[in-house]
Amino acid sequence: MSKQISDEVLLDIHRRMVRIRIFEETAGKLAEDGKIPGALHLYVGEEAVACGVMVHLSNKDWITSTHRGHGHLIAKGGEFDRMFAELFGRSTGYCKGKGGSMHVSNLDLGMLGANGIVGGGPPIAVGAGFSNKFRKTKNVSISFFGDGASNEGAFHEAANMAALYKLPVIFVCENNGYGEYTPQANHQAIVDVADRASGYGMPGVIVDGMDAVAVYEAAGEAIERARNGEGPTLLECKTYRYYDHVGVRGMGMTYRTDEEVEYWKGRDPIDMMEARLAEQGILSKKDAEAIHEEVTKQVQAGVEFAESSPMPTPESLLEDVYA
């Protein structure tokens, strides 16, 4: 099946995943060193989800993101310069330093925002989907949310409305098995969040969220349905975050086993993609390494840009509250 996917698309997915990985590893280190203020929720391990979905989208397709939002923005085309600048709280950041990690957004890219409020995004994606239908465009909106977020009332209200109005919305559940430090079995009585779809009258699809190609294919079907006016889909991607809920080392508390973490790392989305690309003769190991090096340099340049960027002026603190 994957043979039908063009080499360019596979390489595109791969590069986007590498961009997320290296950005996040770097941001994590900077936060641990106290250089980036505030909390970071790293996306490492979950790259296949954002990238498998996002390669289908144009800048006119809108997404809502989560507290774990860097990966979504990068996969949507976010630039390292302005992202790091935002994390550092500089005037050159995507939100001029007012948002920070958990509230970064960019309308040009169709990224309506990371969100410090769990469950904040899905209803907004419904409205974005509604506006696309209203304006008779073929654009879709995608709401990313976690297994934990699927317990918020806002998600349920959004899912019902999207199905009721048959809107071009895809609810992408990043099921990483935990809401903060609580395993899924302790926060909901189901194993598959996709089961909830039928309750609202939309298809629910489960996919291996570590396999970018599988995500790509499943997302493609859901997005096509949406573009054709056939309504929303709930796409559940089974995935895993390698680092702690917040930051790299987090709070140093045990709530999951090393074996579990190692098991998932053994199914690393980038490794799996690189193995596939090598096997199909699309990208040699050496060429893959070259991509990592190139992206590392770009990330370093992004950090330097942010560090040398000016702080916002104190007056700008009071700007942008009202039109």
Next chain:
Amino acid sequence: MPQMNMIQALNSAMDIMLGRDPGVIVIGEDVGYFGGVFRTTDGLQRKYGEHRVIDAPIAEGGIIGSVIGMGVNGLRPVAEIQFADYIYPGFDQIASQLAKLRYRTAGEFCAPVTIRSPCGGGIRGGQTHSQSPEGLFTHICGIKVVMPSNPYDAKGLLISAIEDDDPVVFFEPKRIYNGPFDGDPDKPAVPWSTHPAGEVPEGYYSVPIGRAEVVRPGEDLTILCYGTMVHVAQAAARLVEADAEIIDVRTMVPLDVATLRQSVEKTGRCVIVHEATRFSGYGAELSATIQEECFYSLEAPIVRVCGWDTPYPHAFEWQYFPGQKRLVAAIEQVLEAG
């Protein structure tokens, strides 16, 4: 006497109440197995079991709504909303249900619920992890609103809140969980063990709801404050060597009007300070109360020092936070006026 930080003091209050009253339960996101993201419920589930210290899904409306039902049926639930910024999905249950239960049943039943929630800034949390929403709650009739400024009060007031037959929203200024913070982020952190209010009795005691505390007696002006600002106000008053009477309001609803009146009648001058935004903030209520109660004693216009009327920014936390500098300017303004 044992030394406790605010987290340990709050933990001790819940521990004692879980032990004394089999109807007390604790519920919230990650409060059980994990012990709370701020460690406030650490060890309680191990001690009292999963049926009394309960991990909840991420569903603030569900958490708050369900504790109302528990409360009506004779339990005394203590719900934790992990950050005050997350309370809004549950706001409807507070504003439309919890607060109105006693009134609409003409006193037949109510829900003696406590909702604990860490609030406030100074931790680089940005717009959804730094808010001080107490004014939204003081505007609702039927709930009490409390904010301690030190470990001793935190424990005593939480015990009172749990025992109270009315619902209490209990805000915990998270910037001072580990030590009193005087508003200067460049100074090394000071632990509670160096502060007299870090001495907290091991056992049961309570601090009454509805009583403000004169933290520092003085003659020249009155500073009304609560939470983290109690410590910033003390530092600012020291800086200008003003003989300020500093009052920790402690419980916003019900408000201890008598203590406030006594002070301003004596000093004739008043500065009000809070982290929350200014417009329609709780300071407006304090200011109106002083004007109504002490108009003929006032020698200068009342001055408010508050958060700016914007969302809490990621950049420029210390320009946003009402620190010593802004407070000093207000103190000088009030002392020089009239």
